[in-house]
Amino acid sequence: MDYTVKQLADLADVTPRTLHYYDEIGLLRPSSIGENGYRYYNDTAALRLQQILFYRELDLSLDEIGAILASAGFDVEAALHQHRQALQQRISRLNHLIDTIDNTIQHLRGEKEMSTQELFQGFDDETQARYEQEAAELYGAETVRESSRRWKSYTAEDKARIMAEGGQTYRDLAHMLDRDPADADVQAAMGRWHQHIRAFYEPTPDILRGLGHAYEEQPEFAAFYEAIHPDMPGFLRRAIDRYVDML
Template identity: 50%
Template structure:
């Protein structure tokens, strides 16, 4: 028998980036059946088998179980070209989802800096499809000023990695500085200088109005999530922030 045009287990495994064990397993469960060299019993994969493995890996990438993959590939009207088109669509959607994950990371960074608040569900945005729908409905309500948010994204996106690192580091120092000014009172020059730095740091993200500044300071008190964040720096910091920001806004 001529083995021309056929591939043995390891040849295919290497090309496909899977293990020989995987190919054995797929043979065992009937998902990918090779031919056999009758002389020595070796598995021999022809071109259609190779294409079928590609399909398997695509669908596996999309999260289908092997059972589901077999059901798809074995349906009587399975058409490879149509399937490939469908796969392409699915991959594009997957790509969009990753974009949402990136978005979540970016917002988490902001949340950790105390510039915005993220509730628990937002922290997991992008991990499942239905959450994305809920989030979109909710985001419009929560962040009424979506223009500030747009600005935020644009500005942040325009900074270099080094610049970003500096901004984040500076944010930490600011809260510590404001906490250190607490013995002098919210109207003290130390506290006001801290709030001014806080204001400037926010401007890395968006141009806050007075209302937003006050609203943030209020949010630091009214929202238990912020309370937890500030608690770690100083137990009274959120109250102090409100008073200091109020004083600061009177002089804007």
């Protein structure tokens, strides 16, 4: 009970060309070849095709699929895990793009023309690096001194209260991760966040924005907020951007 190309192709919902190609690259050879040169596939071949298509659905390259099917000792689970990671990254990237598109649309609507600088922000690596450095410098040079001066002026009670309030704000926000950053409750929490920062120093809008950026981009910050929830850094950054837009 062998299949011809068309038969197997119809069965598996691919085109004959696909089978030709898989033969050509050695991924799926016919089980036999007739004297007329026709390809014939048996059930074993059909099963292999199923597996190929299965992995293909998972978006693996034919090379990878070949490797998986070739070695019986291959660690399929590890491979799938790794691939899962890759997919997650793609999703992250796509979410970033959607963010950017949303911002762009907002700008278009507001007739606020984005300057080329703005357009490039977040895309140009150098600009990015400079931006972060500036934020760090702003946060560092002027501010750190001011911050430690203010902090020292507080009583132990004050300090405990301030830290508790800050923590509460972050926990509140963690419960609103599924909302729109523009949501009134979220923005109210951002107001409390702003107050919390002001307990240390007086941040300019740019510094606030820089903080949001750092929360998302700088590993040490990101790790802290990710500990609260994996989506926290991105959410915070969006909420901060929104908050500063509204100031």
